[in-house]
Amino acid sequence: MADTTGRADEKELALINKYTRRALTQDDVYTFSVVLCDNELDRDCERFSDEALDKMAELFEGVTGITDHDPKSANQKARIYSLKVQRVDGRLCFDKKPYKRLLAKAYIPRTGENDGFIKELDTGIKKEVSVGCAVKRHICSVCKEDIGSCGHIRGRKYAGALCYATLDEVTDAYEWSFVAVPSQRAAGVIKSYTVGDRERGTVKEIWTSRDIDGLEKRVEELSELAGDGEYYREKLKKELFTWSRAVLPELSEEFLLGFTEKMSAKELFEFRNALGERMSELYPIKPQLWSGKEKNEEQNDIYKNI
Ligand SMILES: [Zn+2]
Incomplete structure (x- = not known):
């Protein structure tokens, strides 16, 4: 019985082989789709601009994913080999603009040591991701100035309108990571096979x-x-x-x-x-907002210990 789950086609294989030392065959790699982020409002009252999603579609090509933002998990690396910004038919954002998401295809070598990781992807245990990238601008929805300096507070209402920040001008993409609680609600692995x-x-x-x-x-x-x-x-x-x-x-x-x-x-x-x-409200992790700021190691440790 052929297992077609996670198999790359010839076109995909050519993209994957740009990143490998030797030419891999279909049997050598496992592929999966993952939503890295979208333009919906996240738990921190922030959203990516459409331009930011487009930029990330360029910058995340070839970037490897890790587990719980821990670069030491060297054996569990999956690499992104293609990306696209995707519209989801009929779906709108909180502000009635068309919903868009950054969809990545990633591969991981089918070596024995990755079996457990692949099984976790298949069964939905490894599911949720967040991205680490550098963002230059955080635009306030109320006054269009930088939200760090304008005095408005995200999540509060001003004249009945919710204050949120639009993340714009992405300058770098560091990593994407499987996490316990993603900042963005829709980020995660998509189950793309149902035929089995x-x-x-x-x-x-x-x-x-x-x-x-x-x-x-x-x-x-x-x-x-x-x-x-x-x-x-x-x-x-x-x-x-x-x-x-x-x-x-x-x-x-x-x-x-x-x-x-x-x-x-x-x-x-x-x-x-x-x-x-509730945990993410009490102990926020905001990897997409590092923007040159250091991570709060103490807060991230709370997740690592789970
Ligand atoms: Zn403002």
Whole structure:
């Protein structure tokens, strides 16, 4: 059974091979799509200008991704080989302008040491990203001056209008990184394949066709998926516990244990995301806003320990 998941076509392979020492084949690489950022308002009341997205589409070419902004995770590098700014049909931003997102295609070599990472991408565990880039201008929506000097405060309303900053004039793109809580809500890996299950058929169809080998294989695959699901559930529960302690310290461990046992993975995911939003308010990380400023190492450590 051919596994077409994450396979590069010939055209993509040619782009990928611009970055490799030896010519790689389709079997050598795993590819995936990732939304790096968009022009929607993020949790910090900031948005990228359309020009900033266009500029990043140039600057992020060939840039490698890392985990949790930790450049030491050398074995888990994926490299971007193509980018485009994409309109999503019918979708508008908070200000009714057309929604646009920066969509990147990245590859990672299919070496043994990357197997775990690829599995995490496939199962949605590695999902959310944020970008690190240098931005020259932060334009205030109220007065169009630089928001650092005009006195208006992001997130407040002035004469009924929300104050936010538009990030413009991107001068450099340092990195993109898988993170626990992305600053931008829509940033993350896109599941771009759905054909697999339909092509393989249901267990009933395989059973009816008396394809015992096929049935055995399908059961093996489903067991593996169930294992991945359980792993994902446990990971969500762990994050939920850790973040609850920071955000809702009044909840006892017994309560949380009983509570989370009854929750589905989807409910755990939503609760964990709600806590994540609160976490990012309490301990903000703003990698896209380094703009020459140093990262607050103490704040980032909170995430690294999770
Ligand atoms: Zn202002």
